[in-house]
Amino acid sequence: MDRALPPDFYDRDVVTVAVDMLGMLLVSRTREGLAAGRIVEVEAYLSRGDAACHASRGETPGNAAMFGRPGIAYVYPIHSHCCFNVVTQAEGEPSAVLVRAVEPCRGEALMNRRRGTVPEFDLARGPGRLCKALGIDRGRNRYDLTRGRGLWIERSPGATREEPAYCSPRIGVTAARDLYLRFFLLGNPCVSGPRQPARKRSLEFQVGTSSVE
DNA sequence: CTACCGATTGACT
């Protein structure tokens, strides 16, 4: 399938990939059906100098996917939820982009069935909720995202991202609070984290406009 | 084996 982003997309610097992913479509197809959403919030985890990265203390059975080929999924459990990442950069440079939130675009009824009755903007707002809404579980760990079969990322139909990307410290991490590696579309209601008045957003900075041609 | 802990969520003050 040519709609799925190719391996080359993922074989780049993790921050570049993270920002480029904003505005793109994350698509999941299971036996239950198809569900998809526009990516509005991500976080980068660096292969070096990032104490918050799972790979920072070496390879273990649990984080081995991060050491694999760029373009595969890294799905891991936490607090009885799952988080979905895409592996980036060269093999052996264990870095990944955590997808924290998507704006539902297709399969909202299916997502609602999986998540229960919640407002639509809440369906995939947060990494654990996103996995539940899209039916992503640990069976997707190491899944190849470049084939366009059950789980992939594609460019939004005809689309360039028009909104600027903003950055902030990552959410929920205690280590490396000084790294501004969370990227999101400011003001989008599907972005997770605290909803604050504009004047209180002192930790958020614009990082650029769309890098998609 | 036990102990500790977290890239979360949902309920509650």
Added chain:
DNA sequence: GTCAATCGGTAGA
């Protein structure tokens, strides 16, 4: 804003 539930991964005895 705060906090507890909950559970697999990991390290250590």
